[in-house]
Amino acid sequence: MKIIKTGFTLFTLMILAGSAIAQHVHSYPQDGKIKDLKGKVQQDIVVAKDGSGDFLYIQDALEAIRVYLPKPITVYIKEGVYKEKLEIPGTITNVTFKGDGPEKTIITFDDHTGKNYMDTFDSHTLMVWGNSLTFKDMTIQNTAGSEGQAVALHAEGDRLVFENCHFKGDQDTMFASGENSRQYYKNCYIEGTTDFIFGSATALFENCQIHSKSNSYITAASTPNWVEHGYVFKDCKLTAAEGVDQVFLGRPWRDYAQTVFINCEMGDHIVSEGWNDWGRPQTHETTFYAEYQSQGPGANAAERVEWSHQLTEEEAKDYTVQKIFKGETNPVNGYGFPWYGYEKDSSFNLESAYQHNKKDFPHIKPVHPSSISMKGIGEKRELAYKDLGYRELKIDVFYPTSKPKKPKPGIVMVHGGGWRSGNKIMQVPMAKALAGEGYVTAAVEYRLSLEAPYPAGVQDVKDAIKWLKAHAAEFNLDTAKVAVSGSSAGGQLAALVGFTNGKEMYESSKEGPSSDVQAVIDMDGVLAFHHPESAEGEVASQWLGGTYEEIPEIWDEASALHQVSPNAVPILYINSQYPRFHAGRDDMIDKLDAMGIYSEVHTFPGTPHPFWLFEPWFKPTVKQVDKFLDRVFK
Structure with a gap:
């Protein structure tokens, strides 16, 4: 038995039959009791293969470290070849792992794709999940050779520093990953195929040999x-093995790949075009591949692919270590809204509309859902009609419960x-009220501008129509008689949905029933965003993605007036006293008349804009809709 004194406790390394046994994070003090x-x-901590440290194996040292250390420590890994497959968990932080030099302290393993059903992301020698870690003076390698993808380093943590380290392998040597991971490689050597x-x-990567x-x-x-910077190589030297003469600087694994080389020396193995699109030319618009003052025979700025960039002196100044690692990110995620959740604006509701209008219209009475009789009406609430990946869109369906001889017409609202x-x-x-008149009705949720811009909401409404038709048997719906109705912004959407029947750009999928409707009811929804009667500004700009001056073609495209064609359907306009909320209506009627398509106008004089929410206009509105659809569908 050999007793070793360390900096923080006494350990005994047990030798059995001349072979060292892993300690498995137990110490063996002089009294012989296992701790x-x-x-x-x-x-x-000291790790040493010759038994002169606290542990024989790096993995034992990792398991011994206290989670979320109160102060930084150093794990000194003495000279030796450590054949270990290691994983540093996210609970290990504030540790420096220091070797005796890349030629002396070597961490190695030989996993690869295909071995025991392994894939690329299982093949690592060293996996790093922890944050605020530093690695110095060691080699991390994968010796699988040309067997397939074989990762030496898989790093996902944030605030990682690698200094004077060698990374050796072949295909996929270094997986420098993690969407919000920041990694700094100084004076390192990285090789691969x-x-x-x-x-x-x-x-x-600074002062590294690649x-x-x-x-x-x-x-x-x-x-x-949503990330500001990808890979940045500064003052690096690009070299190659003998006979290697056709190497690209990079290709995009994903569409928004970013890779920049600044003041790098490039050997003649770098091809003149520099970059490759991996057979996906659409990435030319999204990738950012750039160089600045590259040197050497491989630095052919004039011959680089036209979709790459040569930075200006001013642009190159932004690539400081402080700015690269500042952590600046675009707030939107892959779904198009902030990664911490999209904002929900609940400012417009029945109560807020009542408080806003009761001063000018003291006699109004808000109509609450509970005030409508459910006699003869069935309901199914909060049904999911569309899966967005991060959440579901819901629909409420109301339908007559009597057993009629034939299916009922429907209204998507x-x-x-x-x-x-x-x-x-x-x-x-x-x-509810229209279901009581014999219609299958559906109130739909759709994505608003703070979650997704135009045309997402249009696609959502069309998907709701398709869903309702797909469930026609359940609700006894006549799929050949479906109208879309909307109020205010919903009226604008309803008109656009109805007048874009069959237009693929507004369809999220070609699968399932048709999203075509046979009639439109527009309650105070604008028909033209840019029009002498229109007063649309900031709110419309938020939804459409810019002002009229910036994107006039989108403002026109999203206006139902500009979508009128022989495929248009009959439309009922129900309006308040304010002309701005029917901007484009009269021009549209002229177009529809010329095509022989029926339209009808009903105006409630002396009314607030959201008249449909209040009595004395709620019941007359229901009556107008019923009369119109009865005429159109018959």
Whole structure:
């Protein structure tokens, strides 16, 4: 038995039959009693294969470290070849792992794709999940050779520093990944064959040697759209093995790949075009591949692919370590809204509309859902009609419960709120009332401007129509007699939905029933965003993605007036006293008349804009809709 004194306790390394046994985070003090050290050590540690340290194995040291250390420590890994497959969990932070030099301290393993059903992301030698970690003076390698993808380093943590480290392998040597991971490589050596630096991290490689072992690609970044920087190489030297003469700087693993080389020395193995699109020319618009003052025979700025960039001196100044690692991100995620959740505007609702209008119209009475009789009406609420991936869109359906001889016509109802507020519950009173008149009605939820811009909401309403038709048997719906109705912004949407029957750009999928409707009811919804009568401004700009001056073609495209064609359907306009809310209506009627398409106008004089929410106009509105659809469908 050999007793070793360390900096923080006494350990005994047990030798059995001349072979060392892993300690498994137990210490063996002089009294012979085993002490469990798992997760308890918070002082410096020594790992040594010759038995002169605290642990024989790196994995034992990792398991001993206290989670979320109160102060930084160092794990000194003495000279030796450590054949271990290691994983540093996210609970290990504030640790420096220091070796005796890249030629002396070597961490190695040989996993690869196909081995025991392994894939690329299981093949690592070292996996790093923890944050605020530093690695110095060591080699991390994968010796699988040309067996397939074989990762030496898989790094996902944030605030990682690698200094004077060597990374050796072949295909996929280094997986520098993690959407919000920042990784700094200083004075390192990295070698490989294909895509040997790949992933989604923000990584700065400074004064590093990048060595290509075959004709292929150096980088394959998968930078997320919302991240400011991807891979940045500064003052690096690009070298190659003998006979290697056709190497690309990078190709995009994902559409928004970012890779920049600044003041780098490039050997003649770098092809003159520099970059490859991986056979996906659509990435030319989304990738950002750039260089600044590259040197050497491989630096052919004039011959680079036209979709790459040469930075100006002013642009290059922004690539400082402080700015690269500042953590700047675009707030939107892959779904198009802030990663911490899209904003919900609940400012427009029945109560707020009542408080806003009761001063000028003291006699009004808000119509609540509970005030409508449910006699003879069935309901199914909060049904999911569309899966967005991160959430579901819901629909409320109301239908006659009597057993008629033939199916009933349907109405899909769209709430208002300036394309950014409102809720489908505001359509429920009218949906119930019209169900009582013999219609299958559906109040729908759709994406508002703070979640997704135009045309997402249009596509959602069309998908709701398709869903309702797909469930026609359940509700006894006549799929050949379906109208779309909307109020205010919902009226604008309803008109656009009805007048774009069959237009693919507004369809999220070609599967399922048709989204075509046979009639439109527009309650105070504008028909033209840019029009002498229109007063649309900031709120419309938020939904449409810009002002009229910036995107006039979108403002016109989203206006039902500009979508009138022989495929248009009969429409009922129900309006308040305010002309701005029927902008484009009269021009549309002229077009429809010329095509022989029926339209009808009913105006309630002396009314607030959201008249459909209040008595004394609620019941007359229901009556007008019923009369119109009875005429159209018969």
